[in-house]
Amino acid sequence: MATTLTARRLLLQRWAAGRRLLGTAAEASPVGKEAGEDAIYVGKPVSVATRDDTSVAMPMSFKTGSVVGKRFYRDATVRRADDGNGWTIMLDYRTLKTPAKRQLKLHSRTLAMAIAAEWEYQEQDGIRPFTMPLMKLACTALERVPLTRAKIINNLMQRFHQDLVFCRSPADDELTKGVYEKQKEKIDPILDWVNTEFGVKPVVYTSFLGGKQDEHLAKAVETVLKDANDRELASIDAMASAAHSLVIPLAIFRGRLGVEESIELIRLEEDHQVDKWGLVEGGHDVDIADLKVQMSSAVVFLHLSRRHSGVRSYDFNIDATRGIWARVFAPKAAAAPLPVIVYYHGGGFALFSPAIGPFNGVCRRFCSQIGAVVVSVNYRLAPEHRHPAAYDDGVDALRFIDEAGDDVPVDLSSCFLAGESAGGNIVHHPYFGGEERTELELRLEGVAPVVNLQRSNFSWKAFLPVGTTRDHPAAHVTDENAELAEAFPPTMVLVGGFDPLQDWQRRYSDVLRRKGKKVQVAEYPDGFHGFYVFPELPDAGKVLQEMRAFVDSNRAAPKSTTP
Numbered sequence: 001m002a003t004t005l006t007a008r009r010l011l012l013q014r015w016a017a018g019r020r021l022l023g024t025a026a027e028a029s030p031v032g033k034e035a036g037e038d039a040i041y042v043g044k045p046v047s048v049a050t051r052d053d054t055s056v057a058m059p060m061s062f063k064t065g066s067v068v069g070k071r072f073y074r075d076a077t078v079r080r081a082d083d084g085n086g087w088t089i090m091l092d093y094r095t096l097k098t099p100a101k102r103q104l105k106l107h108s109r110t111l112a113m114a115i116a117a118e119w120e121y122q123e124q125d126g127i128r129p130f131t132m133p134l135m136k137l138a139c140t141a142l143e144r145v146p147l148t149r150a151k152i153i154n155n156l157m158q159r160f161h162q163d164l165v166f167c168r169s170p171a172d173d174e175l176t177k178g179v180y181e182k183q184k185e186k187i188d189p190i191l192d193w194v195n196t197e198f199g200v201k202p203v204v205y206t207s208f209l210g211g212k213q214d215e216h217l218a219k220a221v222e223t224v225l226k227d228a229n230d231r232e233l234a235s236i237d238a239m240a241s242a243a244h245s246l247v248i249p250l251a252i253f254r255g256r257l258g259v260e261e262s263i264e265l266i267r268l269e270e271d272h273q274v275d276k277w278g279l280v281e282g283g284h285d286v287d288i289a290d291l292k293v294q295m296s297s298a299v300v301f302l303h304l305s306r307r308h309s310g311v312r313s314y315d316f317n318i319d320a321t322r323g324i325w326a327r328v329f330a331p332k333a334a335a336a337p338l339p340v341i342v343y344y345h346g347g348g349f350a351l352f353s354p355a356i357g358p359f360n361g362v363c364r365r366f367c368s369q370i371g372a373v374v375v376s377v378n379y380r381l382a383p384e385h386r387h388p389a390a391y392d393d394g395v396d397a398l399r400f401i402d403e404a405g406d407d408v409p410v411d412l413s414s415c416f417l418a419g420e421s422a423g424g425n426i427v428h429h430p431y432f433g434g435e436e437r438t439e440l441e442l443r444l445e446g447v448a449p450v451v452n453l454q455r456s457n458f459s460w461k462a463f464l465p466v467g468t469t470r471d472h473p474a475a476h477v478t479d480e481n482a483e484l485a486e487a488f489p490p491t492m493v494l495v496g497g498f499d500p501l502q503d504w505q506r507r508y509s510d511v512l513r514r515k516g517k518k519v520q521v522a523e524y525p526d527g528f529h530g531f532y533v534f535p536e537l538p539d540a541g542k543v544l545q546e547m548r549a550f551v552d553s554n555r556a557a558p559k560s561t562t563p
Contacts, residue, residue: 057097067126076119078112081105087112091119098139106138111304133297134304141234141305152237153225156246160221161213164245164266165190168204179272186265193256194247202247224250231305235298242266242294252299255369255545258538259296266291303535311367313360318400322380324393326400327354329367329374339372339414339555342398346421346530348459349382349390358533359420365535366418370548373410375401379426383462387474390463394426413556418547420530422459428477456500477508490518492550494543496527522546 056073073091081088086105089096089112096104096119106112111134118132129136145152165187169176195201198220205211228236232253239249243266251257257265264271267288274284312332318324331338343366345352345359354360354376363374379393402412419427464472493509495502512519524531524539532543 055097055103056091056094057099057101067128070126071122071124073119076116078109078116089116089119098143100143102142104138104142108304111138111301114300114304133293134301137234137238137298137301140238141231145230145234145237149230149233152233153222156225156237156240157218157222159240159244160218160246161211163247164243165194165247166202166204166211166213168206169269170206178276179269182268182272186268190247190251190256190265193251197254197256221246221250224253228253229305232302235302235305238298238301239295242291242298249298253302255541258541259292259299260538263288263291263295266295300536311364313364318377318393318397322393323378324380324396325378326397327360327363327376327378329363329376331367331371331373337411339411339416339551340401341366341370341372341374341416341418341551342401343374343376344379344394344417344419344423344426345376346419346423347381348455349422349425349463350459351381353378358530361535362420362533365544366547369544370551372416372551382459386462386466387464387472390422390426391474411556414551414554416551416554420533422463425474453500477511484512484515484517488512488515488517490520490550490554492520492522492547494522494524494527494532496529496531497523497525498528501529520550 073094075092077090078087079090080086081103086107087109088103088105098104104115106115115132115134115138118135122128122131168183168187169179171177171180191202191204194217198217200214200217200220202217203211203213225233225236236246236249236253239252239262240246243249243262245266248257248262248265252259252262270284270287279285310332311329313327313329315325315327318326343354343359343363345354345356352359354363355378359376363376366372367374375397377394377397379390379397382390398415401415417427419425460470460475464470464474470476491509491512493505495505499505506521509519509521522543524542527537527539531537532540534540
């Protein structure tokens with residue numbers, strides 16, 4: 001699940017066809033390369049061929065986008081680097097190298113798999129670099145950025161003052177009035193974000209030559225670029241080139257914008273003209289497709305390259321006899337006491353643990369972007385451990401946290417419970433149901449991913465006491481007679497437009513309101529069940545922003561640290 005949606009589709013297609021795609025690199029017989037092609041440098045094996053003494057390097061023309069020769073390998077695989085630090089890509093038994101003949105070493109196995117997928121899907125008649133944007137970005141980050149970092153930053157800052165989002169069409173011209181109105185609607189929220197994020201209100205201008213932004217704003221933006229690592233800077237530079245904007249890539253980098261929103265902003269004026277005068281086939285449509293590839297690939301590379309280096313994690317036992325443990329995610333440096341988020345993973349009460357990639361990743365993002373210590377609880381699973389085992393484990397975890405000390409400054413008076421799917425039920429209870437089948441459960445059956453009636457039925461049957469139905473209080477909590485404690489805390493409920501359980505989630509929110517409880521419902525029309533654990537999705541970043549605002553607005557007053 002940590003791979004991109006595109007890469008997952010490729011993997012599924014290939015697995016369905018019965019062919020091996022990514023795994024442990026295997027030694028295989030080399031596939032020959034015909035002479036006369038643009039040279040591809042292949043290290044020849046010695047008398048006993050091993051993966052360690054063979055390699056393949058792409059020619060410099062790889063960077064130009066031209067076809068660089070016929071496919072000379074059978075399989076693209078990944079394996080851990082020889083020094084144990086990072087991952088390499090294998091074309092059969094050959095280690096892939098960059099055009100400068102440096103080993104293509106990647107810190108993330110997921111990124112290595114995505115790039116290997118690009119190699120795997122090359123046709124036999126030629127290797128086409130323009131279909132391998134992640135590979136090109138990886139080479140740029142490894143070779144170009146370290147040598148020209150200062151020049152890249154300088155070029156980005158020179159164009160910053162003429163940024164697309166700062167330019168406003170005249171409001172008093174009939175030809176541009178429509179564009180002006182769209183800019184007010186779509187771009188003004190981004191300008192407000194710039195003001196909030198950097199503490200300086202940007203200048204908006206109508207001159208074609210641009211204007212001059214406040215020096216403090218420019219310095220703040222430049223600091224972000226200087227603090228970015230080579231992979232992040234390569235991504236930002238690629239997006240800025242495609243977008244004619246630095247603000248839009250920075251908004252993506254900070255989680256304010258997703259790909260689709262960004263493309264809409266970039267094409268705002270041109271799309272207005274297309275709506276008015278029509279689309280030119282072979283022109284506008286090609287431009288749109290090219291922009292989507294450039295922006296999407298850079299965003300994917302950015303997400304797959306991030307290490308969350310400011311977050312450390314460790315596991316501890318809560319009750320080893322019952323298999324209850326937790327994984328803690330904490331900032332490496334924290335000066336003030338931090339709120340605590342206790343997270344319960346999803347999986348229909350019967351699957352997964354905090355160590356699973358998506359839940360591990362989302363907790364890291366909670367920690368780094370919300371600014372909290374996150375405790376992800378491993379509870380006992382059904383059907384071996386039915387209701388109320390998971391609830392008991394969840395409560396025992398809270399007791400343990402309350403009694404245990406930690407070397408991280410923690411504010412236990414600001415403790416938030418969060419959960420996905422079955423984990424949300426443990427919190428109380430966004431994953432719930434009843435014997436009734438709601439309209440959207442039926443309408444989205446076979447359409448929405450992740451959850452369907454069969455899986456939901458299995459989860460409840462495995463979890464609930466034997467002989468009970470989905471109207472059991474553990475599942476059916478939307479009853480008006482459901483008891484709620486006087487001190488029931490403020491609640492935030494995420495509702496996805498493609499989640500079959502959304503009717504139940506809205507009923508739950510309505511019950512809380514009618515009982516006088518404070519509840520905030522965050523609607524995501526394009527969201528499916530558990531969508532926010534996938535960082536590639538545009539709405540995932542918005543969820544983190546809403547959660548951070550919820551945590552900040554509901555924190556207890558900070559305790560004085562004065563003796």
